[in-house]
Amino acid sequence: MPRSRKQKFNKGKGKHGGDVWKPERTDKWEIPSENAKFRAYYEKQKIMQPEEWEPFMKSMSSTLPLTFRVTGSRAIAEELNDFIKTHHLPLLTGITFAGEPVEAPKQVSWYPQGLVWQLNIGKSVVRKSDEFRHFQRFLVYETDAGNISRQELVSMIPPLLLDVQPHHYVMDMCAAPGSKSAQLLEALHAADVSTASAIPSGLLIANDSEYKRTHMLVHQTGRLASPALMVTNLDASGYPNIKIPSEHGSGLTNLKFDRILADVPCSGDGTLRKNVNIWRDWSLSIPNGLHSLQLRILLRGMKMLKAGGLLVYSTCSLNPVENEAVLAAALNQSAGEFSIVDVSDQLPGLIRRPGMDTWTVATNKDGTIHDTYAEYEKAIADKEPPKRLLPTLWPPENAKSLHLERCMRILPQDQDTGAFFVALLQKARRPDATSSGAQEVVLPKRKAEDDPDGQPEQKRTKADGEEEADGVVGHVYSEQPFYYIDEDNEQMKEGLRTLNLSPNFPSHLLFARASKGDTIRSVFLTNEIIRSILLNNDTERIRLINCGTKVIAEHSTGGSSRAFRFLHDGVSLVLPYVKPEEILQASLEDLKVLLAGYNPTFEELQEPLRNALLDKTGTSYLLRIPSSESQSFKQPLNLPLWKAAKSAGLLLDKKARSAVSLRMFGEDVSPVGKEQGKKRRGKEAEAAGPAEAVDGEQEGELMPEVLDGEEDELPAFPDSSGGEIAGAEEEATIDTQRA
Ligand SMILES: C[S@@+](CC[C@H](N)C(=O)[O-])C[C@H]1O[C@@H](n2cnc3c(N)ncnc32)[C@H](O)[C@@H]1O
Incomplete structure (x- = not known):
């Protein structure tokens, strides 16, 4: 029962x-x-x-x-x-x-x-x-x-199939709240060592059409400080071409991606185990309505992909009209340029079912089924519906030749998960690949002025139940400007000098978010490809929300005196450029003292740290606890430190302080x-009874979930998972400047 x-x-x-x-x-x-x-x-x-x-x-x-x-x-x-x-x-x-x-x-x-x-x-x-x-x-x-x-669990599959490498240009078309983007970013950073981040030459653009949700994305991806990340707020089905300098000769060319994730908006009935309201609200018309948007997003992704590149199409819906039907239409439209990759040998141990090549379509809310489009047309021949369902909802005649069985459908009973659908597509290496019996398809059209490739398309009637692509609903672009700091900027030069960064620090990759000429308060680091994009594209046209990662910030030292300080998020990025003799060595005992108090005096610290602090003239340093100090960790721990005249303090927020403490000492000494x-x-x-939960621990939940609709509350336990359409668990914190 x-x-x-x-x-x-x-x-x-x-x-x-x-x-x-x-x-x-x-x-x-x-x-x-x-x-x-x-x-x-x-x-x-x-x-x-x-x-x-x-x-x-x-x-x-x-x-x-x-x-x-x-x-x-x-x-x-x-x-x-x-x-x-x-x-x-x-x-x-x-x-x-x-x-x-x-x-x-x-x-x-x-x-x-x-x-x-x-x-x-x-x-x-x-x-x-x-x-x-x-x-x-x-x-x-x-x-x-x-x-x-x-x-x-099932939401972790798509990024794995994409096999992202640090040099890849990657696009996550519908990315919020961002758990898959975080995985993609981690793959870009696979070459990092545990004490320092290598700056990857690749790129991740994480995009979502809902403004508010792009902020969840910033928060989620901000957990892995990356100079290779851009967040944009656009309708993926009309994603504009991004210009970069052409590799051969002068001029600009359109950026093409090695890897694309199209984790499209869907009806979400695969998430029924979490979103129990779907039992009550499940409707036959929603999937038919979403099909068109899903297809347009997929087609745009296919266009932006490099020859030989990989694209994952995924949904958390069980419904073939949102899955196989979308893929079949897109494959037929691509006339043999794309194929579904056989991934049966990937992720051994994951139980999956093959995709289907036959299905039917419910053509009204009561569940009337028509097996073929011809049958449906006949049934409505004498009616004058204002809108008609798209033929692409039905299996095409060549469905069997499209290898839809190579898609994977995950069912909950197989390994105690949610339900999910995934397919991996590959673009042919040569653009002139021949057609394998592709069929002509009637596709949902975009408005001419929205077509990113500038090919005017004809107007059409909206199909029944179809919703408009939500694009960027109701938000006027008003982000702070992004600008690269001149390498001869005096404030910056002085800041880098006082932080003891070596001359080979890539200062040309530092940017600020303010109007040029204003005092620089936060400094962000990007990689070369993002710099190229920012210098060659209008950030308003690509609705850039955030990029790179904040590595240093201005710190008021009282009165008019100001200095720069290291930031916890940026430590692994700046570390390779800090002169080794300027890194302060500390013992585990020192760390305990620094975690337990916000500003312990030098006297409370041990030698050699105490003397080193007395000798130093700067104000912000990196502190290193060598791995030999800990039995649990094989790598040194590097933390940012602020040095005042007689005391020092870790530059960690309260939660990071507790995390370091629990990890190093098994208890929270903060x-x-x-x-x-x-x-x-x-x-x-x-x-005199059972222990009760205190702040930061929700009673009885190991990691309680944050449900949709609670975005404005700060949860005690962020849940970054899934992000599926129907009320998925989401991040609550909204702070664009954080990353
Ligand atoms: C299934 S969720 C994505 C989950 C996400 N990939 C993750 O793993 O966290 C679908 C997302 O698509 C976004 N979306 C809806 N229509 C869109 C469009 N036309 N273009 C881009 N994003 C869209 C929604 O705001 C939603 O965040």
Whole structure:
């Protein structure tokens, strides 16, 4: 018997931007975990064998296990992953609760390097078990520090198939809230070592048409400080050509991408396990309406791809009209230039089902099915509908020759996940590839003035149920200007000198966000390709929201005196350029003192750090705790430090302070941590009962989810995962300047 979950929902603003259905957290209504139309429709589509329906429904109506990914560049991630394995896992293994064994976290076998973990733990266990509470705190702080990301398992597949390399130009067309963008960025930074970031020559453009959601994107990707990232706010189906200097000779050429992710807006019924309101609101007309936008986005992606490049098309919908139908139409339009790649040998261990080459279309809300477009046309011949469904919703005659079976459909009962659809496309290496029996297709058209390649297209009638591409809804572009700082700018030259950066620091890649001539407050670093893009394109035309990463900032030292300071996010980028003799060496004891107080005096620190600080004349330094100081970590820890006349302080925000503390000392020695400990002990003594959650720990949740519609609250535990349309879990913090 499927169990019900208590939640009340209201209809969101109804665009395909992630808030079609907005859950309200309340116990007033019960949403049943079933929907007769849903079942009838999918039974007709034959997405699985009849006997599989029971396990499918059972799985769809049960709670999704929590999955998290250890993030960051490869070396850093491996180190933290080892720490989970060697430190936490033994503590969480063999635990019993109420006489029952509690499942320990387990690594997902098909994810490279075992960086993904899956947990199935009830709230009461987290509440009552010291071991799990400790693990919870670790997860929360490492998430805040950007080292761990909660993400739905199936949502991790598309970036893996793209096989991104550090030199690739990558586009994530529909990127918010950004969990897949974060994975793509990590792949660009695969060559980083654990103590320093190599500046990749590649690029990631993370785009989303919803302005508010681009800010989630900035926050999400900001966790991996990258000079190779740009965030834009455009309708992907009309993404403009970006100009870069031509490789051969003079002049400009259109930027083409090596890798493109089209994780398009969809009806989201694959996320039913999280977004239970879909059981109630599931509709037959939404997928038909989205098909056209999905196809236009895919076609634009295909145009922007380099010859030989790879493109992933994915949705969190089960529906063939949003999946195989879109691919079939796009493949036929491309006349043999693209093919679906056979990925059956990739991600061994991941259970997947083949794509389908037959399906039917529900042509009205009541579920009337027409097997072919011809049948549908006949049925409506004597009616005068204002809009007609697109023929591309149906399987084309050549469906069997398109290798749609190479697509993968993930079903929830196979490995306890959400449902998902993915296909990997490759563009032929030579542009003159011959057609393999491609069929002519009637495609949804864009308005002539929106066509990025400048080919006027004819007007057409809007198809039934079809929605307009939401483009960039209702937001006037008003970002602060971006400008590269002149290399002879006096303020900058002096700043770099006082930070002891070596002369080979790439200062031509530094930019500021202010009007030229204003005092520089924050300094961002990009790589060469982003510089090229910014210098050759109007940032307003490409609706640039953010790019590069903030590496240093101005610091008021009282009165009129100002200096630059290192920033935590930028440490790995500036580190290779800091003169080694200017890096301050500290012991683990020094670190504890610096974490426990905001501005300890030099006297509280040990030799040789105390004397080094007395000798130094600058104000901002990098502090190094050598790996020999810690039993758990093989790499040194580098942190930014501020030096005043008689005291010094770590330049870390409160959460980063707690994360470093938990990682290095197994306890939170920071002022916030101490305060929390005091509160908890007080409550325990008062109630003489179970420990209660204190700030920064939500009661009984290992990593509670942030649901759509809660963007304005700052969650205690950010959940960066999924981002699927229908009320997916989303980041709450909105701060464009952060990265
Ligand atoms: C399935 S979600 C993407 C999830 C994201 N890839 C992730 O992993 O976090 C689809 C996104 O498409 C965006 N979107 C909708 N219409 C769009 C359009 N025409 N162009 C670009 N983005 C669009 C929505 O705002 C939404 O954020």
